[in-house]
Amino acid sequence: MNRHEEEKKAMEQAAVDIFLELHNLNYKRQMKLLHMQERPDAVLRDASGGLLGMEVTHLFYDNEEARQLMGNSRQVLPGAEQLEHFVQEINKRIRIKEEKLRDYSHDYPCALLIRNVSTLYGMSDVLRKKQLLHKPGGHFTHVWLLSRDFTPDWLLKNLDELGS
Numbered sequence: 538m539n540r541h542e543e544e545k546k547a548m549e550q551a552a553v554d555i556f557l558e559l560h561n562l563n564y565k566r567q568m569k570l571l572h573m574q575e576r577p578d579a580v581l582r583d584a585s586g587g588l589l590g591m592e593v594t595h596l597f598y599d600n601e602e603a604r605q606l607m608g609n610s611r612q613v614l615p616g617a618e619q620l621e622h623f624v625q626e627i628n629k630r631i632r633i634k635e636e637k638l639r640d641y642s643h644d645y646p647c648a649l650l651i652r653n654v655s656t657l658y659g660m661s662d663v664l665r666k667k668q669l670l671h672k673p674g675g676h677f678t679h680v681w682l683l684s685r686d687f688t689p690d691w692l693l694k695n696l697d698e699l700g701s
Contacts, residue, residue, distance in 0.1 A: 546573070548593075548595055548652075548654075549573065549578045549579070549593045550573060552593045552595070552650055552652040552683060553570055553573070553578070553579045553581075553591060553593060553650070554570075555652075555683060555691050556591070556650050556681065556683055556693065557569065557570060557581070559683070559691060559692075559693040560693065563693065566583050566584070567583060567584050568581045568582065568583050568589065569581065569582055570582075571588070576592075576637075576640075576641045576642075576643075577590035577591055577592040577593075577638075577641060577643065577647050578591060578592055578593040579591040579593065580645070587645075588644075588645035589645060589646055589647070589648055589678065590641075590643050590645055590646065590647035590648070591647070591648050591649075591650055592634055592637075592638065592647055592648070592649050592650070592677070593649075593650045593652065594630050594633075594634060594649070594650070594651050594652070595651075595652050595654050596626060596627060596630060596651050596652065596653045596654065596655060597626075597654060597655050620658060620662055620665070620666055621666065621669060623655065623657070623658045623662070623663075624663065624666045624669045624670060625669075627651060627663065627670060627671075627682070628669075628670060628671035630651055631649065631651075631671050631673055631680060631696075632671065634649050634677075635673070635674055635676040635677070638676050638677065639676070646677075646678045647676075647677055647678065648677050648678045648679040648680070648681065649673070649677040649679070649680045649681065650681045650683060651680070651681065651682050651683065651696075652683045652684075653682065653683065653684035653685070659684055659685055659686035659687050660682070660684040660685070660686040660692045660694065661686050663682065663684065664694070664699070667699045670696060670699065672697075673696060673697055679695050679697055680695070680696040680697055681693060681694070681695055681696070682694045682696055
């Protein structure tokens with residue numbers, strides 16, 4: 538496994554760990570990690586033994602910000618920041634992951650976890666533009682957004698539950 542794949546796997550593991558901590562603090566259905574894998578990235582188990590796949594994706598403002606945060610950028614400042622563009626990136630991730638889910642072979646339902654690692658926009662920004670969010674098409678049991686809001690604390694929102 539190359540360095541990029543190792544970093545990606547570590548980021549996925551960290552996202553699942555943060556998700557589980559927040560989910561278990563805020564929801565009755567307690568979950569734990571059964572194992573990490575490919576397609577979906579993680580398999581979770583609830584207290585009754587039910588399985589849930591978790592597909593993880595990381596959200597950056599754009600490709601340049603991703604390169605900056607991963608230490609591969611030559612550009613000092615990102616391009617013009619527009620919140621609508623950022624929300625469209627969320628929508629794009631949902632659509633791409635919904636398409637990929639169709640090719641997965643699994644015997645359990647699957648949820649999507651979008652971890653916002655952008656330093657430009659936080660949870661409150663996304664919630665301000667929630668009317669622009671693509672409503673998940675029912676392929677995932679839940680679509681979760683994991684984001685900071687310019688503090689060290691992570692926040693977790695179920696995008697399925699956001700009203701327009």
